[in-house]
Amino acid sequence: MLRIPGPGSRTPDDVVIGPLDLAARVDEALAVQAEAFGLSADEVTVRRQIVLRHITYPGARALGAFTRDGRLVGFVYGMPNDRTHWWSTVVQPYLRARGHDTWLDDSFVITELHVLPAYQNRGIGRALITRITDEADEPRSILSAIDIDSPARGLYFSLGYEDLARQVLFPSAPKPYAVMGAHLPLRR
Numbered sequence: 554m555l556r557i558p559g560p561g562s563r564t565p566d567d568v569v570i571g572p573l574d575l576a577a578r579v580d581e582a583l584a585v586q587a588e589a590f591g592l593s594a595d596e597v598t599v600r601r602q603i604v605l606r607h608i609t610y611p612g613a614r615a616l617g618a619f620t621r622d623g624r625l626v627g628f629v630y631g632m633p634n635d636r637t638h639w640w641s642t643v644v645q646p647y648l649r650a651r652g653h654d655t656w657l658d659d660s661f662v663i664t665e666l667h668v669l670p671a672y673q674n675r676g677i678g679r680a681l682i683t684r685i686t687d688e689a690d691e692p693r694s695i696l697s698a699i700d701i702d703s704p705a706r707g708l709y710f711s712l713g714y715e716d717l718a719r720q721v722l723f724p725s726a727p728k729p730y731a732v733m734g735a736h737l738p739l740r741r
């Protein structure tokens with residue numbers, strides 16, 4: 554069932570940013586991620602369980618970008634970092650080696666950010682990440698992105714994120730990642 558989005562900020566293309574019930578719309582969100590990021594059917598199945606677990610974590614929140622008829626065209630979700638979470642345990646030795654270990658405390662983690670290709674480059678990704686971090690209680694934000702020059706990395710740099718570690722290897726991920734951090738609020 555489609556949910557009519559509540560009042561929210563409006564991007565130039567009349568796409569509304571608002572709260573996303575990720576548990577109810579996990580399959581739509583993963584369809585967006587599969588198209589934007591490239592996920593196989595098997596990867597979608599694995600991610601589905603991970604997302605449904607993530608959204609039970611304290612402080613986990615999601616925002617969606619919706620067309621006027623309620624179609625999901627982008628989303629972001631994240632949560633306050635917890636050093637016991639899998640992602641945090643993987644990146645911690647890399648951050649410690651660079652003297653950035655304390656970024657794992659009091660940080661809001663951006664876990665996923667994806668926009669359908671047909672809707673990219675219109676400010677939707679920027680609106681999603683800016684709004685979710687504006688609503689965070691933490692003074693800073695961290696995330697990981699594939700360690701290449703990409704629109705995602707370009708967006709994060711433009712918002713004030715800096716590299717905290719490079720060439721970070723996640724088990725089962727073939728490509729190395731960069732871990733990035735920014736003080737909040739994000740740069741406008």
Ligand SMILES: CC(C)(COP(=O)(O)OP(=O)(O)OC[C@H]1O[C@@H](n2cnc3c(N)ncnc32)[C@H](O)[C@@H]1OP(=O)(O)O)[C@@H](O)C(=O)NCCC(=O)NCCS
Nearest residue numbers: 589667668673674675676677678679698704705707708711
């Ligand atoms: C990353 C992503 C979410 C950005 O969403 P978006 O709605 O297209 O981004 P916006 O339009 O808000 O912002 C575009 C910004 O990205 C950056 N950007 C866009 N295209 C770029 C490119 N080819 N090279 C470098 N930077 C680029 C710029 O900083 C640009 O800012 P500007 O508009 O001031 O020039 C989107 O590209 C995406 O879904 N990519 C595939 C999935 C992915 O990589 N997700 C992130 C995982 S870490």
